[in-house]
Every structure is written in C-alpha cells, then in structure tokens.
Amino acid sequence: MQRTQRATRLLTGALALPLAGALIAGCSTTSDPSATEDLKPVAGGTLVYASGDAEPNCLDPHVGGNYPQALVASQFMESLFSKDAKGEIVPWLAEKSEVSEDGLTRTITLREGISFHDGTPLTAEAIKANIEHLQDPNTASSTGYLAVGKVTEITIVDELTAQLELSAPDNALLESLSMPWTAIQSPEGLKRDQAANCAAPAGTGPFKVESWDRQQAVNLVRYEDYAAPAADPERAGSTAHLDGITWRFIPEAASRYAALQSGEVDVIDNPQPDTIATAADSGLGHLAAPRPGASNRVELNSSKAPFDDASVREAFIRSLDVNTGIDALYFNTAERSYSLLSSVEPLGISAEEKFGTDVERANQLLDEAGWTERDAQGYRLKDGKRLSLSFPVSTNQSVPAEQSLFEQMQAAAKNVGIEVKIDLLDLSSWYGALAKHEYDLVSAPYTKVGPSVLRILFHSDSTVPAPSGYFANNAQIKNPQLDRLLVEAEQTNDEAKRAELYERAQQIVLDGYYVIPLYDQQNHFLFSKNVHGMGETTAVSSPTYFNVFLNK
Amino acid sequence: MSRTAKILGTVFILFWLLTALAPGLIAPGDPLAVDPAQAFHAPSLAHPMGTDESGRDVFTRVIHGAGDSLYIGLAATALGMGIALVLGTAAALAPRWLDGAILRVLEALYAVPSLLLALLIIAFTGPGVGPAIVAVGLSTAPGYARLVRSQIRSVKNSEMLEAATVLGRGTWLKVQNHLVPNALRPLLALVTLGIGQAVIWAAALSFLGLGTPPPAPEWGAMLSAGRTYLHLAWWLSFFPGLAIVVVAAGATLIGRSLGGKVNAA
C-alpha cells in the first residue's frame, strides 16, 4: 500500500501541473480574436475543421437529414431561401417567390447564371428534381421529406421558374426550403446511384467536395465558378478566400480541444462547456449559434401510466432543480429556457413560473394522485406498483453534460419517491425503444426553421409512426384543439393571427406539463486566433466559410 | 520479494474485500447523492478526491465502485476459468483427434482479439453488465484453457506421476493427490493476474459506453465520464483510474509471488 501512496503523490503532482498552467494562462490577458475583425482578408490556406459528431454515412443531406450532415453540406450546397441577420427569410438561390391567393400555388423564380459544381446550370428543372428526390421513399429522407410534405406537383413554367402545387396552404414552406436538408443539388448528380451521390454531391456552394477519405476527412476545395449571391454586396461575384476546408471527425472531446490548442485544427464544434468558458482566456474565438426550431427539452410520455395523469407530470417537474445543474455543468454557456421554441424563434413564449422547484407541492400532488405508500428504497407505490420512469438516453444525441443533468434529475426525483431508470443506448436501440413506446421520459432534439416545428412535434398526426417508423410527438399529445390551432397557424397568411395561434398552441402544451424545456439546442464553435471572419450562418445556424480567411 | 509481497498481498486483498463488501465502513456517504451546487470541487479535506460534475464525492464513489468493478472482474475471470477448466482438462485427457478439435476451437476464440470479441458479442446482445462479463470471460478463456491443458499434460507425464504409478497408486489417488493440486496451483497465479486484466477490459467497455450504465460508480464508467473534464478537473478521472491501476498492479504482484513459488518447484 505504501508504494501506492507514494505513486499517488507523484502522479498527483504530475497531473496538477496542467492546473498550474491553466492558472498562469488565466492571469495573462490575450487578445480577443473578434477585435481583429478589421484585418484585410487574405486569400489562400486550407482550414481544418474538426467535428465531434459521428461521421455522416452520406454527404447528401437529403438522405436521412441530420444536423452533422447540415454542418458540412452548408459548405457545398445552398438552398432556395435563407435567413438574414434579422431572422427574416430572404431569397437565396431563388430570385423571388409568389404565392396564389388561396395559398395553394407557390411560384419560385431562380437567379440567373448559377451553375452546379458538375457544370450543370441551375434551372427550374433542378427544383423539380430535388423535391421529387426528397419525396422518393428510396431516398429515405426524414427531415426534408416532412418539410416538402404538402407539395403535390411541380410544373416547370420556364427555364428559371417553377410552380409548386400544395395540398394545403403552407406559410412555412419558405422556411422549410431555407434548410440545408432541402438544399438544391445538380439533377445530373441525382441521376447517379445513391452511393455515388452520397460520396460527392454536386451543389452550388462556395466549396465543392474533392474527396472523402472515410474516417479521416472530407476534403473540400474552393469552387472557382461560384456565382451565387452573397450577403455582403461587396463580395458579390467573388469566390471564397480559403483554398479549401479539411473536414475531420474527432469524436473525443478532449482530443478535439487539444488539437485546437496545439494548432492542428482551426475550428472545432461541440466543445465541452468548460472549455467554452475558458476559450477567451486561452486565446480562442467562440461562436455561439443556437439552432432554430425547438429548444432542447425532455418530453413526458402522456400516453401511458404514470404520466397519463397531469398531476404526476407536474409533480415530477416540480421535484427537479434544473437550474443549479445547468449552472454547474454549462459554466454559463447555456441559458435556461422555459420555452418550447428556440430563443431565435420570435414566436416562442416563455413560462418560467411553471418550472420552479417546489418539492412540497410535488409531494402533495403525488399523495393526491394516490402514490402514497413507500417501498423499502423510499420509492412511492400505488397498488403495489412502484412509481418508476424509464428514460432511454441516446449517447449520440445527448452530450456528457446533458447526461449528467439527467442523472441529477434522477437523484432529485428520488427525493420525492420517483424512480428514474436511465438507459444509455446507441442510436439504433434508442430508436427501437421509442418505436416500441418503451419510455416515459425522452429527450429528442429537433431542428427546423420557424415555429411550424410545433406541428411536427405536437400534432396528434405525429404520434402515428411515419413509414420509416419515426414519430416526432414523443410526448404523445392527442389534443384536437391543439391540432386545430397548429393546422390553422400554418395556413393563415396573416402574420398577427399566426403569432396568436402559435401562442395559444404553446400555452396548451406548457399548461399540460408535457415538456421540460432545458436550453437552446447548443451550437458552439471554438476557433483559433488565426481564423477570421467567422459568424455567418445558414438558416439552421450552421456556420458558412465563404468570408472566412486564415492569417497564419 | 516473497515475504513482503505476501504480506502486502494479503493486506491488499483484505482491504479490497472489505471495500467491496462493506464500502459504508470506509466511506459512509451515498455515492449517488448529487449536489449540483458543489460540483467540480478540487480534492480537499472534506472531499479527499474532490467532487464530480454533479457534486458527488469522488472518494465515496471510488470506494463504493469497488464492489461493481471487482465483481465484473471476478465474474468474468470465473467464467473464463470455468470454460477453460472444462475445455483444457478435456483436451489434455482426450484422444488426439478431440484434443486437436478443442485446440482449434480455442484458437478460433483466440484469433479474435479480446476487445473485438467483446464488441462482437455486444453487437449481438446489446450493451450492459451481463454482456460485458460474458465478453471478457469468453475472451480470456482460451488463454487459460491452453495453460490448463499444458499444466495437466506436463503433470500427467511427469516423473512424479510415474513414481506414483510405480508405487501402485490407482488413477483416482493419482488425480486427487498429485494431478489436481499440482496442475491447478499455477492457475491460481494466473487467475490473480487475470482479474486485474479483466477489470481493465471491463473498464474499457464502460469507457466505450458499452459497460455499466451511469450513475453507478463503476470505475470504468467513472473514468469515462470524468475524461470529458480532464482539462478542468483531473481528479474525476485520475482517482478511478488509479483504483484500476492499483487493483491490476496489486493482482499482478500477488500473482507473481504465487507464480514464483511454483516456478521454484
């Protein structure tokens, strides 16, 4: 044992060194990279990007359609519409767009002179080919599929104009078409087999896919014939500053951060909250770009006991102290949300009063609901059944800090006699557990531009699995009044009415204690001080690198 | 080395036995009690190993984790050794063709590296403690089985057993008095070595997210959770890691002192 102790001291010493280093670094002030923004752009250089997400199986964001795909696809593909700095939807590849009186016909006119990476010019044909590609079951699109779900027919009016026939009015269509999952790619490229198109989709973006070394990197190079619009008029008609981007996948957070520190990579995503908090001190730039759509939240499955009882749902929520956990785990990088929608969605409403900790009330509610007895471990019983909740957690979708937050919820719930069984699952098993309704609590992020995400998440139609097996209404809310509000809100062309309808819909969900909002979907990027011009993002807050340059 | 190692080894085993069976005696706290306001405290008198991201006391968790971690190591080794005893003994005593067949099966088990075999099994069963034990146990079995076989064979063909034959001992007496005790003794050394390695492999599975689920204070899982905060709070991963190293190194020491005795024979 003695040797062990000595070794402890020795190793403790060795491991304490970095701490000392951090302290010294903390005392010295480094320049904030954003302060040097007025530097003159330098052309050239290859930026190395390190992603913490799993490597996509397909670079075409139509296929499947998750956020990691959007992150990389934003560099080589563009959408018909985009969102400006004020949060307004603006045309991008589209020049203009009109909708008929009845809201059932949408006409889109494209800009002239744009061509895809494979040389094919951008024409109305592309709109038709892309929307049909999204709707083709063989594409297996999940996000894009829902986004263009109301489009029934596409007719080509002239070379640059297409007309979309809708099954019902859809005021979210432009928002839907601003997402990378509905980005426009070369119709010629789409004619290839799926594997080929997945490996190198041809878009119109400022970079194009040169090669993809699986498990190593996606190599992007500047598209020299880039002609799409730029947010900044001065840059119109120019190409990107960077020669290219090396898009790497480094799943270990610590390794990724170390690589950024040592200068091997220039930009990383999914940084640990503690590293974000100290980024400025370490001379690193930080970009926080909360994702649009829903906030990150835990949903309570109201379709079965015990959460079919609203008072049990409220009791559970009241037993939790989420704020202290977020403070400790996120180091002030994430702000507590009390809303169903992301803070970037102007139509979101907040209901802080519903989520305050009140253990006394929680106990009282549970007693009233009949969960009065306790078993040997202190859990509540009713009819001899334990008050037990199953909580499958996807390790792919919940970062460690979030998993810790769930563990804290578990401990807090135990204090009022509720057992929470956390199951850490791989994505496949997690989907499986959801499909079999084997959950009482679940956290499933969903990104979509605009408040219409509420229909996808809370309409009773979404409790019925799509052909792919996935359903988005994990809270299993079946409320006809809510359904009506959500459909109506999507069809109206009166902005004020839309806002009001969505507010009423949100209020119903919040009042029912179906959801515990946590924070915005975290979307942080750290970059080295050589990287300049960071900040522009797509409609789904994925950064773009058209204006970024390296000053090494 | 022998005497000191023996005393150290005994103390070591007793300590971990006590820790595994009655962790509350050493660390009376609740290993699962969270206190988010107390998160990330560095080691101090109040928290000798600091606190983790949820404000849990790392010392309490390491002590309470001994049971789980050692259980996995022991259970996996017991499983591996059980299979090894059956296959190894059968191979050693069987006719040539059966011996050859068993050897091939062992080689097939051996040919897939331990962690890969574990992942393979988990691909079929899904993650969890049970599969982790089966996986680690199965992957260690062929190594043990080969040793069982060669031990039994070497004792079977030894002059010692011939001498017993010449003295007129029956088969049963030879097996009971000489074959079993002499063939199995070196295995004891191997088992202690193996327990340390099994704890490490099981921890590796937890590290990959395929072992014990959190918040159970299993060392590998703690290490896995703590590595996220390596830059901020080294103590989260250092102490569980140290516990693994101490157990594995201690087991090695005991194994070597046992093995040393056998080699001298």
Place this chain on the structure above:
Amino acid sequence: MLAWLGRKVGGALVVLWLVATAIFIGVRLIPGDPAEAIMGGPGSQASAEALAAARSEYGLDLPLITQYLMFLAKLIRLDFGTSYALKDPVLQVIAEVLPPTITLALISLAAAWLLSLIFAMLAMRATRAGQCVGNAVEIIAAAVPHFWLGAVLIMLFSSMLGWFPAVDNGTGAGLVLPVLTLALPLAGFLTQLMRDSLSTALGSQFALAARTRGESRLTVFWRHGLRHAALPALGLTGWAFSSLLSGAVVVEAIFARPGLGRSLLSAVLSRDIPMVTGIALFSALVYIVVMALTEAIERLIDPAGAES
C-alpha cells in the same frame, strides 16, 4: 517446409470457418427478425423493401442449413456483403481501414520491443533499489488502461508541452502518442518476461563459456542474452498483437485515427452486422498470419525448439 505451410493454411481455414460459424449462430440468436438485425437492429427504420431485399440476399426464408451454406459460399468468394450503414462493400471498407491499424499495431509492437529491451538492459545494470523501482514501473505500466494513458498523454504532451499533436495528422509526429499509448502497457508485460529469460541466459553455462572465449559482458548480452530473451517474448507476439488490436479500438477513438477498431466500434454502435462479421473475420485472419510469421521467425532462431 511445404508440409508446415500446408498445415498452417489448413489450420487457418478451420479457424476461420469456426469464427464464421460462430458469427452465423450469433446473428441468428439475436431476438426478433434476423433481416432487421442485419439491417441495423430495431431502430434502423429499414424500409419494408430493404428488409425484403435483405431477406432474399441472405436467404432468410430458406431452411437454416441452406442459409448457412449460402453464407459460407459467399465468404469463400470473399463476398462479405454491403455495409448497410456505409452503403459500401464491406471488403472495400476493410481494405481502406486495415492498413492504418496494421501500421499502428506493428509500429507499437516494435516500440514495445524497443522499450522493453531498454528497460531490461537498464534493469541488468541497476542496483537493488533500482531493480525495485524498475519492477514497480513494469507492473504499473502493465496495469495502466489504454484509454486513461491516452488521455493523460494528450494532456501532458499535447495540451501542456505541445510536443506532439493530439490527433492523427498524417505525419510521423501524429503517431507518437498513439504508439506510446499502445506500447507502454505492452512494454511493461514484455519487460517482465524478458528480464526473467535474460537473467537465466546470462547466468547460464554458455554465457560463461562465451566469456571464457574473451567476449565482453556487452558482447555476451548481444550475441546470446538477446536471443534467449527474445524467444519467450516472440512466443507472445501473437497475444501481443491481438492485445494491440484490442487497444487500437480505444486508441483510434481517442486519437481520431482511421482504422479497423474505429470502424468496428461504429459498426457495433449502428448494429451493422455485415461490417461486424467482416471485421471479425479479418482480424482473425490477421492474427493467424501474424502467428504464422512469428512461428516462422521462431523456427529461424530456434529450429530445434520449434520442432519439438
């Protein structure tokens, strides 16, 4: 020699057949629809057409024995199927990820040998106290888990000192930390082994005989000690290589290196059974090849010992 080679190839085929059979049984033991299992488990959301395609590709509606024979027939043609997750032929994916893993394992093996050789030499000259420390270092090195060592090495040499890159960058420097992570624990094992055989060899009659011929201590070490120290360590090469492949799963994850281990991990996480099958068979094949090679080297060093 030819007979030996024949025996090796025959044995290898039997072993591969056993591994393949075990996998076949394993896949069929997964509860539920085997087609779904092959397509990635319950959450794969495989379409009905995809499931039907899998059923016909693997002949799942045929009798079990027919399925088994079909499975073997495909393997013989080196047809491991298509990775449902990567949409590429399994063989092609393996061909891409095998070389980096083998490179990593071989370099780590060489490094472990070199380290243990240095340790063993130092131990020879060390004082009693030095031997004690050496002993402790070996045992601790052998007991350190890869994943922990890797993280600590990154923190020390990359974040703090900035000597080596934390992740693979295609250069030699990027290999240093992964190799160290794999080699140090292995070197701990090998040193324990080498020191024993080294001291036996150097205390032997033939070492004394060599000294009576006028050889210096160092010459005796190189000419005689090393061979004898190498022999048992060489016998462990198969095991060492296999433990390196295991370690590679962890190291490739930590250091963001492409390779077999990382592919397997992601295949397991996504329940990509064709991929898992292919990787398991290939790692078995690699092991068999390595074993045969070490046996050949052993025969070179010690022809008499290898025959007995």
Place this chain on the structure above:
Amino acid sequence: MSPLLEVENLSVGFAGQLAVDSVSFELSAGECLALVGESGSGKSVTARSLLGLSGGKVSAEKFSVLGQDATAMSERAWQQMRGNSVAMILQDALMALDPLRPVGREIADALKEHSSLSKPERTAKVREALEAVDLPEPAWRMKQRSSQLSGGMRQRVLIAQAMIGDPQVVIADEATTALDSRLTALVLEQLRALKNAGRAVLMISHDLAQVAQLADRIAVMRAGKIVEAGDTDQVLNRPQHEYTRTLLRAIPSGVPRFQPLSLAPPKAAVVAQEPAKPARMPALVVEDLSKSFGKHAAVQGAGFVVQQGQTLGLVGESGSGKTTTARLVLGLERPDTGSVRLFGEHFAPQREAQRRYLRENIGAIYQNPLGSFDPRYNVGQLLTDALSAGRSKRGASYRTQVSRLLEQVELDPALGSRNPRELSGGQRQRLAIARALAPRPKVLVLDEPVSALDVSIQATVLDLLDRLQQETGTSYLFISHDLSVIEHMSDTVAVMYRGSIVEQGATADVFGDPQHEYTRSLLTAMPRLR
C-alpha cells in the same frame, strides 16, 4: 622456462566468505595439473579466477598468468587473454553451447574477439579446428546447433572451441563428469594430445581415477584449501592426508562386492551372502522385450534374469536403450513384444488394474529423484504418503515408521520437516531409496542412481545399497553407464548396445574375458586405478 601459471596464497571471497583459501600451485608448459575435490571444495572457483571470472574478491601473494601480474590486470587485458592464451572447457557440453546458435559460430566468436580475420578465413579456421578434433563432416556440422549433435560431437566441438585460439593454457572444468566411458576416453585422449603438444593443462575433477591417467601432479582440495599436493604417483600410492585416502577408497573399480567404499562403519554386520541357489525362483524374468518409437527401435529383443537377492548390472552408453528397458520392466511403457514376469507372475504387458497388486513388490530409483517427488510434500509427508499407500500425508500414526525409514537410509529423522529441495544430492537419493523401501519391495530398479553424485558421495550411497540388499535380500536391476560402478555392484552383468543386449554373464567373466567387440572397447576405455 618459467611456469605459465604461478599462484601463491590465492584467496577468493564471496560476501566475506572464503571459497578459496590460500591456494598455491604452478603450472608449466607441457604439464598437466589436476585439481581434485568434491563439489563445493572451491576447485571451480579457483579455475575461474585464473580467467578473471570468479566474480568474487580475489587476493594473492603472487598471481601471474603467462608472466603477467593478474592481480593488477584490467578487464580489457583479461579479455585479451581469455580464449586466446588461456582457454577453458566447461563441464556440460549441452549447456556450454548456446542452443540457439550454430556451433560453428560459437567457435568463431573467439576468433572474432582476438583476430582480424575475414569471415571466410574464420570459417576455414573453424573447419580446421573441428577436423583436428576428428568431428565427422565438419563443414555440415558447424552449421548445426548443439541440440542437433550427439554427445560425442558436442564434446569435440567444445574442445575445438577451446583450441581455436591456440591457447598456451587449457583449463578443463569437470570436462568428463557424467560422460560414459567412451566419451570420457575421448576427452582424455584430446587433453593428452594437448599436453603432448606442449600446452599446460589444468584438469578439474571430483574423480581421482579419471585424472590419474593424465595428470603429472595432483592437488587435492577440500573446503577451499589444498590439503595435499604432489606427483600423481605419490598422491595415489602414498597418500598423506586422510581425505585423499577417503577419495581413493571411494573409487569402486576393482573393489569386490559388499566391501565398503566409504569410511562410515556399516550399521549391520556384514553377512556373507550365500551363493544364489538356482532352484529358487528368479525375482525378475525378462524375455524378448522390444519397443520402437516410430521408426526408432529403442529396445530389441532384450532378455535377462534377476535372481533373488542378487544384482544384475545393465551397462551401456547413453542412448543404448537402458532407460527404456527400465521403463518396460516397470510397466510404464507397453512393450511391442516380450514379457516381464515378477516372481513367476505375469507383470507386463498387462492392464494396470490387474497388476496393481504386484506393484508393492517392485520399486524404482531414478537418476534425479527430485522430479519424482511431489513438490508440495516435505520429507515426512513424502514417506507417509508412501507408507499409507497414498491415503494420508501427515498421519501421526506413521511417525515412528517414517523415523525408522530415515534411519534405515542413514538420514537424520529431524530432516522430516524439510522440503526435498533443501537437501543435498546424496540426501535426496537416500530419501528416494527410503521411499522406494516403504512398501518393502522385493525388486528395485535403479536407473543411474549415482550418476549425478560426486565419487565420495557415490561411495556412501553404494555402500547403503549394499547394506540394504544384505539386510533385506532385495534384488536389484542396477542400470549405469559407469563400468566401475557396475563391476563393484553386480553379480551378473548385461551389456547393452544399440537397443540389444550383446553380452551377459557373471560379472567376473564379462569383465575378465569379454566376448563381444563392443564390451572389449568399453573396457579398454574404462579408467582403472587398481
């Protein structure tokens, strides 16, 4: 001409303990000096210190090697000398050659150290050296490893290795120990050739009979000191020191049966043995035994008879099939043909269960008894196990019997709690005998029981065996490669050669008037004092 080696009051100490204590001698060219003593007497340490390899603390009044002052010699100077001017032949040829390297390279190593010859030149020289020691097919053999050579070839290689540097002094450390007589003769002949060629030879041995043929002078060592030194003739024929006389007495060749070789007075009175009555049933009858391993015929049609209370000596060189014969007789190996009968009862071939009741009649003693003991047992447990037929290992009821057995083999009963590993070679062999005697067997098979022992220890064990035979009337099948031991111990002798018994008969007849060519060659090679 000044002596090549001059040593005056040489002492070598290990951790304060003197292994060599004030030893003095000198050795000149063309001369052979023998250093004789039992193991632990310090003779090997003395030899090694002549090469600067003792590993201990060396002090001397005068210590010169080839005229250089060895007390002040640097390690480099020693290396220059070793293998070049002073060479050494080590005891066990199998152990003294690196099993992993071709023997030719082992030999060439000395050239590498001491000359600047090119590789082909070295190869040529190695070949010459191997031809000089009459190794057949040297060009081929030099590429082989020691394990692929026969014992005789290995010995030749070892000598060639010592000779390659053309040394002026050759030290042979127990170079003939445990070799059968023909190999011993071979080594002696080579050493004689060296001496005749004008080299100085220092011979180290525990066996006076062997050195007698070659040495000009003999120094007898005991406990680190030279107790007697002088011309060979004087030491052998007019020994001054009591210890020298003990060593001389221990040599069995030419000593009649039952005459003690050691000084220890026999505990039982010597009872003259009646000549065997032919009418009595023989103890052991072996007929037409054959056994092949693969293509190799180990034993071919061996047949002999051991009379009750008598000893049959089975003699032959290593590899002649003696041990296989012993195993066949003991029923440890199933014969291809032939049979073994024990007191008229069918013993082999037979199923083990059916002959188990016969087992108590036959016991065995091996060359290295340690391997036949269960390593977990101490001396007392070992004997208890034997006495209780394996049912107990620490029964108190057997305590007196254990003590009696130990006394019977002249071991201190206090040794009962010791582990056999802690005993000396002679004590272990006595323990093995005690264990074999426990079931009171009528026949003992002794396979090289004294080959690993020094002559002086061998003498006490042989005396013990004699005494036991007289007391108990046990019959012995005594197997040895050592003709002098066989001559002393046997009533009848069987000579084995390449798996067959080529000659057998009464000991006096076989040794006095050998009929077979092979027997004659064996006897010629046998070193004799008397």
